Amino acid sequence: MEFIKTGRGGRKLLYNEYTYNVDTKINDTTYWRCEKRKVCKGRIITTNATLPESSSDHSHPPDSAHVSVLKALDDMKTRAKQIEEVTSSVIDKTIDEMPLSICGSLPKRETLGRMVSTEFCPLERISLEISCINHGHVNNKPWLSFPI
Known part of the structure; x- marks a missing residue:
C-alpha cells in the first residue's frame, strides 16, 4: 500500500496494482474508489491509513x-x-x-x-x-x- 500526491494536492492510493482516489473521508476512515470509476465498482476502506479493512472486486485486471x-x-x-x-x-x-x-x-x-x-x-x-x-x-x- 502506497500513497502518492495528485496534481491538485490530493492523495491517491496504490494497492495491489490498482489505483484509488478518495471518495469520502469521515473522521479516521477513508473510502476509496477505483480510478476507473466509470467502468469499475472497485472500492476499498482504510482507517488511519492502515491496510484496507474491506474491498470489493474490480471489473478490470490490475x-x-x-x-x-x-x-x-x-x-x-x-x-x-x-x-x-x-x-x-x-x-x-x-x-x-x-x-x-x-x-x-x-x-x-x-x-x-x-x-x-x-x-x-x-x-x-x-x-x-x-x-x-x-x-x-x-x-x-x-x-x-x-x-x-
Whole structure:
C-alpha cells in the first residue's frame, strides 16, 4: 500500500496494482474508489491509513505499468522539490532507474518537463534592493532616476 500526491494536492492510493482516489473521508476512515470509476465498482476502506479493512472486486485486471508510471512521476516531482537540479537531470535520473518496459508508458519528454519544472521550488529567494535618487511624475507617468 502506497500513497502518492495528485496534481491538485490530493492523495491517491496504490494497492495491489490498482489505483484509488478518495471518495469520502469521515473522521479516521477513508473510502476509496477505483480510478476507473466509470467502468469499475472497485472500492476499498482504510482507517488511519492502515491496510484496507474491506474491498470489493474490480471489473478490470490490475495495471502494474500504470502504477509504475504514477510512482515514477511522483518520484520526479519529489526530487524536483528536494534537490536543486536541472529539470532534464531529474527526468534522466528517474528514467535511468526505470525498467525499459515502463519507459514507453511515460508521457512525452516535453510534458514531463512541464510537470517537473512546475514542481520545482527554489530553496531561497534572492531579493535585490535598488537605491533611487529621485522620482516623480512627468506627463502623468511615473519616472525614477538611479545613480550610475
